[in-house]
Amino acid sequence: MASSPPTPDDSAVYITLIGSGTIGLSFAAFHLQHLKSPEHLTIYDTRPDLSSYIETTLPKYLPAAQHGLISSIKLSTSEDTLADAVSNATIIQEQGPENAEFKCSIWAQIEKHAKPDALLWSSTSGIPASVQSRDMKDKSRLVVVHPYNPPHIMPLLEVVPTPQTGPDVIERTLNFWRTRGREPVVIHKECTGFVANRLAFALLRESIHLVNEGVVSVEELDKIVESSMGPRWTVAGPFKSYHAGGGAGGLESFFGNIGGTVQGCWDDIGTPSVGDGWEKKIFQQSQDAYGTIDTTQRDRITKSVLRAVKNGKSADKASD
Amino acid sequence: MASSPPTPDDSAVYITLIGSGTIGLSFAAFHLQHLKSPEHLTIYDTRPDLSSYIETTLPKYLPAAQHGLISSIKLSTSEDTLADAVSNATIIQEQGPENAEFKCSIWAQIEKHAKPDALLWSSTSGIPASVQSRDMKDKSRLVVVHPYNPPHIMPLLEVVPTPQTGPDVIERTLNFWRTRGREPVVIHKECTGFVANRLAFALLRESIHLVNEGVVSVEELDKIVESSMGPRWTVAGPFKSYHAGGGAGGLESFFGNIGGTVQGCWDDIGTPSVGDGWEKKIFQQSQDAYGTIDTTQRDRITKSVLRAVKNGKSADKASD
Numbered sequence: 001m002a003s004s005p006p007t008p009d010d011s012a013v014y015i016t017l018i019g020s021g022t023i024g025l026s027f028a029a030f031h032l033q034h035l036k037s038p039e040h041l042t043i044y045d046t047r048p049d050l051s052s053y054i055e056t057t058l059p060k061y062l063p064a065a066q067h068g069l070i071s072s073i074k075l076s077t078s079e080d081t082l083a084d085a086v087s088n089a090t091i092i093q094e095q096g097p098e099n100a101e102f103k104c105s106i107w108a109q110i111e112k113h114a115k116p117d118a119l120l121w122s123s124t125s126g127i128p129a130s131v132q133s134r135d136m137k138d139k140s141r142l143v144v145v146h147p148y149n150p151p152h153i154m155p156l157l158e159v160v161p162t163p164q165t166g167p168d169v170i171e172r173t174l175n176f177w178r179t180r181g182r183e184p185v186v187i188h189k190e191c192t193g194f195v196a197n198r199l200a201f202a203l204l205r206e207s208i209h210l211v212n213e214g215v216v217s218v219e220e221l222d223k224i225v226e227s228s229m230g231p232r233w234t235v236a237g238p239f240k241s242y243h244a245g246g247g248a249g250g251l252e253s254f255f256g257n258i259g260g261t262v263q264g265c266w267d268d269i270g271t272p273s274v275g276d277g278w279e280k281k282i283f284q285q286s287q288d289a290y291g292t293i294d295t296t297q298r299d300r301i302t303k304s305v306l307r308a309v310k311n312g313k314s315a316d317k318a319s320d
Numbered sequence: 321m322a323s324s325p326p327t328p329d330d331s332a333v334y335i336t337l338i339g340s341g342t343i344g345l346s347f348a349a350f351h352l353q354h355l356k357s358p359e360h361l362t363i364y365d366t367r368p369d370l371s372s373y374i375e376t377t378l379p380k381y382l383p384a385a386q387h388g389l390i391s392s393i394k395l396s397t398s399e400d401t402l403a404d405a406v407s408n409a410t411i412i413q414e415q416g417p418e419n420a421e422f423k424c425s426i427w428a429q430i431e432k433h434a435k436p437d438a439l440l441w442s443s444t445s446g447i448p449a450s451v452q453s454r455d456m457k458d459k460s461r462l463v464v465v466h467p468y469n470p471p472h473i474m475p476l477l478e479v480v481p482t483p484q485t486g487p488d489v490i491e492r493t494l495n496f497w498r499t500r501g502r503e504p505v506v507i508h509k510e511c512t513g514f515v516a517n518r519l520a521f522a523l524l525r526e527s528i529h530l531v532n533e534g535v536v537s538v539e540e541l542d543k544i545v546e547s548s549m550g551p552r553w554t555v556a557g558p559f560k561s562y563h564a565g566g567g568a569g570g571l572e573s574f575f576g577n578i579g580g581t582v583q584g585c586w587d588d589i590g591t592p593s594v595g596d597g598w599e600k601k602i603f604q605q606s607q608d609a610y611g612t613i614d615t616t617q618r619d620r621i622t623k624s625v626l627r628a629v630k631n632g633k634s635a636d637k638a639s640d
Contacts, residue, residue: 125578125581126581126584148547148548148549148552149565154547154548154551154552155547155548156543156544156547156548158544183543183546183547185536185540185543185544185547186536186540187535187536188534188535188536189533189534189535191530191533191535191588192584192585192587192588193581193584193585193588195530195535195536195541195544196544196545196548196549197581197585198526198530198585198588198589199523199526199527199530199541199544199545199549200523200548200549200558201582201585201586202522202523202525202526202585202589203519203520203522203523203549203558204558204562204582205522205586205589206518206519206522207519207558207559210511210515210518210519211559213509213511214508214509215507215508215509215511215515216505216506216507216508216515218559219559220505220506221515221519221557221558221559222556222557222558222559222560223476223503223505223557224476224478224505224515224516224519224557225516225519225553225557225558226503226553226554226555226556226557226629227468227474227475227476227503227505228468228474228475228476228516228520229516229519229520229523229550229553230549230550230551230552230553230554230555230557231474231550231554231622231625231626231629232468232474232550232622233545233546233549233550233553234546234550234551234554234622234625235546235550235618235621235622235625236542236546236613236618237541237542237543237544237545237546237550238520238523238524238527238541238542238545239527239531239538239539239541239542239602239605239606239609239610240542240606240609240610240613242524243606243607243610243613244610244613244615244618245469248612250603250606250607250610250612251602251603251606251607252599252603252607255594255599255603258445259594260594261445261446261513261517262521262524262594263593263594264446264512264513265512265513265517265518265521265522266521266525266591266593266594267512268511268512268513268518269518269522269525271586273583273586274575274579274580274582274583274586279572279575282559282571283570283571283572283575285559286559286560286563286570286571287563287570287571287572289559289560290559290560290563290564290570292568292570293556293560293563293564295564297632297636298555298556298564300632301555301628301629301632301633301636302551302552302554302555304628304629304631304632305551305554305555305625305628305629305632306551307628308621308624308625308627308628309546309551309621309624309625311624312617312620312621312624312625313621316617
């Protein structure tokens with residue numbers, strides 16, 4: 001039987017979120033469920049209506065029993081209060097505008113006021129820490145921690161250090177998320193879009209190609225993925241799946257058996273670009289099929305799927 | 321509340337499977353759980369040890385309570401018996417060698433002996449019905465019904481007609497699978513690799529690229545997919561997910577917001593080919609990470625994931 005992960009000691013954890021868009025709200029919900037006290041959470045955002053905004057939007061991310069915690073969160077709404085907002089934090093997590101100048105500027109300011117051992121995380125989906133740290137004195141402190149939306153539900157965190165990021169920063173970051181049941185994965189080289197989005201967008205590109213060619217509709221394509229790769233890759237990622245598909249000979253046998261078919265698909269792969277003219281048809285089909293989507297149902301089912309995987313894997317470990 | 325699917329009347333269904341490899345065995349298991357009697361199932365395969373082979377391999381696909389059904393399946397092992405094997409069938413489902421000559425030849429023979437209204441399905445992953453039907457008198461009868469492995473568990477069936485396939489053939493095929501809780505999807509144009517494999521191989525290609533470049537390992541890449549896209553796409557396919565990601569403006573807003581990031585990933589996408597030299601590293605990493613995979617655990621967890629989705633969607637419908 002596998003050992004349990006160490007239980008986090010949250011009494012000394014103080015988190016300051018920089019930015020309160022959908023990612024910030026989702027992280028706020030996650031942290032509220034783990035921090036010792038809601039007063040250990042600070043949200044910094046210069047929008048003037050921050051207090052009423054948080055009161056009206058954050059409840060959607062939380063079970064009703066926890067709505068009462070929201071009023072105890074510390075809020076910080078002006079540039080003058082940034083120093084106060086970060087000075088006591090052990091973790092400062094940024095999800096401001098996706099703008100390199102903003103990020104360079106805010107990290108330089110944060111560095112002046114943060115504790116020397118505070119973890120500095122950016123949720124950026126595309127601006128590497130090596131760019132964001134330009135004006136910092138100690139560039140070894142910053143690391144990208146890119147979530148998969150919405151982070152209060154999805155387990156993945158892509159941890160993307162620069163070549164200068166300190167090993168202890170990476171280690172403490174991984175430990176934080178692992179002890180909270182999440183799946184942080186280190187990306188060993190900074191690259192455009194990191195890994196999850198690159199993979200998803202590769203499949204999206206071929207999806208756009210096939211719908212644009214009239215092979216299937218938007219809705220049919222979604223049904224195909226939902227009833228095949230989705231559940232398969234929830235349990236075993238692509239390499240593991242095809243390694244299993246090769247039997248005892250693994251991935252090598254898989255390619256020995258059907259490498260020709262794989263190459264045939266690759267030779268025929270579509271390469272649409274943004275602005276190529278497929279947009280009108282595909283946006284319209286999506287709108288007709290889905291209208292405005294209520295993600296509450298999606299998120300609830302996603303949680304039950306993740307629970308099924310977790311229970312299934314625990315049962316396996318218990319019987320090992 | 322949505323109406324239930326019509327209950328299939330299986331008393332008149334007789335199925336003959338041509339070929340008993342892993343796909344044939346898996347379909348045999350599926351059909352055994354739905355046919356009125358195991359005697360309604362015939363397996364045709366010219367391997368001389370068919371009887372002992374079926375007795376030893378098929379139980380792995382079935383719950384213990386159903387192992388007793390296996391001995392009642394009708395077996396047919398010589399070319400002389402093909403006529404007998406198909407003459408009573410209402411469905412003839414082929415998963416023989418992936419070889420166009422074999423398929424052209426067997427369908428021409430089957431057509432001579434099959435009932436005029438029997439459904440003729442090929443499980444091929446790559447040889448279109450328009451090729452397979454070359455020597456048939458009535459080419460409107462054949463349709464590809466391509467499963468996602470293993471078909472006794474995975475819901476998807478890609479139904480790929482030719483321009484000549486009769487509408488009633490398509491309709492009866494869809495009806496068969498829908499009434500048995502499966503997700504048949506019509507592919508409107510025959511194309512290399514159909515849809516599911518094209519999509520999966522597009523993502524696999526970028527996966528190979530990223531591991532080959534040292535961005536992540538095989539195992540890290542799998543963890544990324546298992547903790548992000550896998551569960552997401554189980555609940556909502558790529559278009560539906562990104563349509564939701566765009567909020568009220570849908571997919572159009574999504575591309576308005578981050579189309580530049582998407583294009584950045586597309587511009588940087590990897591294009592490895594089979595035989596390019598990535599194989600040694602990636603086969604070895606897969607072997608080191610996974611060895612020989614026991615798919616029993618994977619399949620059990622997959623079933624619980626599919627159940628979680630089904631229950632979640634039923635609950636939504638009940639509360640509509």
